[in-house]
Amino acid sequence: MIEIKNISKKFKTKQALKSVSFEVGTGEILGLLGENGAGKSTLLRIISTMLLPSEGSAVISGYDILKSPKEVRKNIGILFGSEVGLYERLTARENLEFFAKLNGMSDEESKERIDYLINKFSFEEYADKKVITLSKGMKQKVAIARSIVHNPSVMLFDEPDSGLDFKASKIIFDFMEECKKEGKTIIFSSHSMENIKNYSDRIVVLHKGEVTKIFRIDEYRGKYSEKEINNMLFNLVCDGDENV
C-alpha cells in the first residue's frame, strides 16, 4: 500500500515535482508514464527515502517516509533507473547474496530466495559469472533480482525494461504479475507504451512534475481503437493534454 500525499520537490531552482498525490493498493501494478525529466525517478527516489520531499509526504505499508524511513526501507525494494549499480567484481550471485545479507536475511533464507529468483529470471547460465563480463540486459535482470531479493511488499521499478530484449522483458513483467497476485504493491516507470498498456492496472501520467492524468486503461479499451489510445497517451505525455 502506497499513499502519496501532496509531494513537491524542488532542486535549488528546479521544481521537479508539484504536489503529486495518488494511492496504489495492494495487489496493484501502477505504471508511471512521462517524458524525460518529468519527475518519475525523483518521485520513486522520494518514496524510497533516498531523497526528502520539499513538501508533502508518503506512507508506505503504514510507515511514513519522513517519520520512519528505516522501516520504509525494509519494506520496499527499488530498482534505480540510472545505473544498474552492481558490484562489477563480484558475480551475479554474490551481488544478490550481499544484498540479502544487508537486508538481514539468514543464509538459508537467502540461498532459497536467490535460487528461486535466478530460476525465475532464467539466468542460471551466468549467475556465477562476474558482473563485469555480462551484457547490459543481463546486468539489468540481475539488478532487478537484487532489488527484490528480500521479497519486499512494495516494489518500485524505475524503467525495469530498459535494455531488455522481448523475452527478458516478458519474463520480468510476468514475474510482476505474479507478485501482484501475491498481494504486492508495485509501481514501475517505462518509456515503452506497450509495456505500460499491457501490464499496468492504472496509469499515472506525469508532465513537468505534475500528475496530469490517472486512469484505468480498461476504461478506454473498447471505447477507442488502439491507435486512438496511443495518440491520446502520446499527447498526455508530451503536452499534458488528452486531445482525443
Place this chain on the structure above:
Amino acid sequence: MRDAKTFFVGILIPFFLVPSMLFIFNFTMGGTEKSIAKNVNIAVSNKDNSFYKFMSAQDDVTIIETNDSGKSLDSGEISSYIIIDENLDEKVIKKEPFTLDIKYNKSSMNSLLAQPMVSQYEEAYRYVLENSSFKNYEELEQISKNKFNLGQQQIDQESMDLSSMLFMMLVPMMLILYSCFGSSSTAAELGAGEKERGTFEPLLSTGVERSAVVLGKLFATAFMGVLSSMFTVMGLFVYLIVSSKSDSILSNFNIFSFAELLMIIVIISVFFAALNLTIGIYAKSYKEAQTFLMPVCLLAMFPSFFTYTLDFSNVGFTDLSIPVLNTICVIKEILSNSFNAMHFCVVIAWHLVYIFLLCLVMFKLFKKENIIFRV
C-alpha cells in the same frame, strides 16, 4: 585483497621501501665515512701564523698547497679552504677578535662531512688560546703545537648524527605516508567510486542503518591503511634483524618498541582512513576524490621534514593534540628509545577523538542528499 595491483601497492612496496632506502643510504654513507675518517685535506690562505701551525700539528689533517682554492674545492682535492685573518698572531697576542673563515663545497658530501671536524678544530684552537697564557710569538708557537685527536671520534659522532637524523626523518615519514597512502585509493573507491558506479543508492536503500554503512566502509578503508603501514613497520623490523648492525641508533630498538610502533601506526592508519573516507564520500567522482586525496598524503608527509630538529623532551599538550605532528613525536620517542607512556596515551586518546569527530562528519554527509547525489 581485491587484486594483484592492490597487493603490490598496499603491501610489497611499503614492505621493501624503508629497508631499501636505509640500505642504500647506509651503503653510500659507509664509503664516505671511511674516506674522511682517514684524513681531511684542507688549504689555507696564509701560512705564517699559529693557526696554520696548529692545524699542521694534527695527524688527521693534511694541508695542501694550492694556487686556486676554488678549483681545488670543486675537484675534491681539498675539503675545506680556510681564510685566516691577515694579522692573526698579532691580534691573538693583543687578545683582539680575529676571523677564521672556513669555505667548503656545499655540493660535495666529503666536504660537508669534513665541515664539522674542521669547525671543531677551529674551536679547539680558540679554546687553547683562551686557556693558556702566552706573551710573545714564541710562546704562542709553542702552544699551537698541541695535538688533539678529535678527528676520529668527531667523525663517528657527526656521521652518526647525520644518519640518525635521516633515520629519524625517513622512518616517521614513511610510516605516516603509508598509513595515509595505503587507505586513500580504497577511500576514493568506497566513497566517490560507489557514487560513480551507482552502487551507492541500492546500498542506502536497504534496511541497513546508515551509520553501519559508514562504519563498514571505515573498517574496510582502515584495514587497507593498517595493512600498508604495518608492512612498512615489518619491513623496518626485518631490515633491523637482517642488517644486525650494532649501529647505535638501531640497537636499542627492541620488541617493545616494535609493539608500541605498531599500536601507534594502527591508530594513525584508522585516523587517516577516516579522513580519507570523509573526503572520498564528499567528492563527486573518483577522479575528484583522487585530486583531493593526493595533497592530503603530501601534507601528512610534510611535518616530518621540519620536526627532525624538534626537541620532544619538552613537547606540551597542545603540541600533542596536533594530528600527524603528535604521531611523529611519539614515533621519534619510540625510535630513540625515549618512550614516554604519557605522551603515547595522550596521542592515542587524541586520535580517538579525531576519529570520532570524523565519523560524525561522515554521518552528517550521509544525511545530505546533495552530497549523496552529487553526480
